[in-house]
Amino acid sequence: MKQFITAFFSLLMLFACTEKTIKKAKQQETNTDSIFLLESKWQNQEGKEILLKDLKGKNLVVVMIFTRCQTACPLLVGDMKKVKAKITEKQLKNTSLVFISVDPENDTPEVLKKYAQQHNIYGEPWILLRSDVESTREFANVLAVKYKKISPIVFSHSNIISVFNKNGEMVSQEEGTVNAEAIAKTVNELN
The missing domain is CATH 1.20.5 (Single alpha-helices involved in coiled-coils or other helix-helix interfaces)
Structure with a gap:
């Protein structure tokens, strides 16, 4: 027994x-914490339609901007360039730097492409995306980014840069005056 x-x-x-x-x-x-579970459709600066899960396999540094912005967005573009400069060459091959437009009605693929070329953020590892208003709002909510149209051509929005790992899970966020070195350090430590 x-x-x-x-x-x-x-x-x-x-x-x-x-x-x-x-x-x-x-x-x-x-994993229910991945942005790759969102089923919204996006267009990049080349007009190619993608899903967020198409970005899977690379670490992502993401910021929301709009091309007509004359105040915070140019600073955010500068911050993203500083982040890029501090990411190791090896890790940069595994990373995409992504701009999401909060003004999809104006920021067509053609506008995004021109903006990218003017600001020297065209080609690898840069990606500029737009979607419809509802999908943009959904993505902003995931990032805890608040934005509001305050005139026909101006938006007020949070200045947040988010880092996602290769599985689309958020690993860090920086708000306000961005510490590019801290963001790059986070990216450099990812697999």
């Missing part, structure tokens, strides 16, 4: 450990 009880508890422990391992693996497969 004692052997039966010992065997029973051994099997029970084995089952419990196996069940925990399976549950942990399933949680990793269906």
Whole structure:
């Protein structure tokens, strides 16, 4: 009888450990914290339609701007350039620097492309994206970025740069005056 009880508890422990391992693996497969679960459609500066999950496999440094901005956005573009300069060459190959427009009605792919060329943020690793108003609002909510149209051509918006790992999980955010070195350090430490 004692052997039966010992065997029973051994099997029970084995089952419990196996069940925990399976549950942990399933949680990793269906991570609900990933931006790649958003099903919104986006257009890049070339007019190519993508889903956010198409960016999977690279670390992302993301900021929301609009091309007609004359105040904070040029500073954010400068901050992103500083971040790029501090990311190691090896890690830069595994990283995309992404600008998301809060003004999709104006910021067409053609406008984004021209903006990218004018500000020397054209080509790898730079990506400029736009979507519809609803998808843009959804993405802003995920980032905790607040924005509001205050005139036909001006938006008030949060100045936040977010870092995502290759699985689309947010690993850090910097708000206000951005510490480019801290953001680059975060990116450089990612797999």
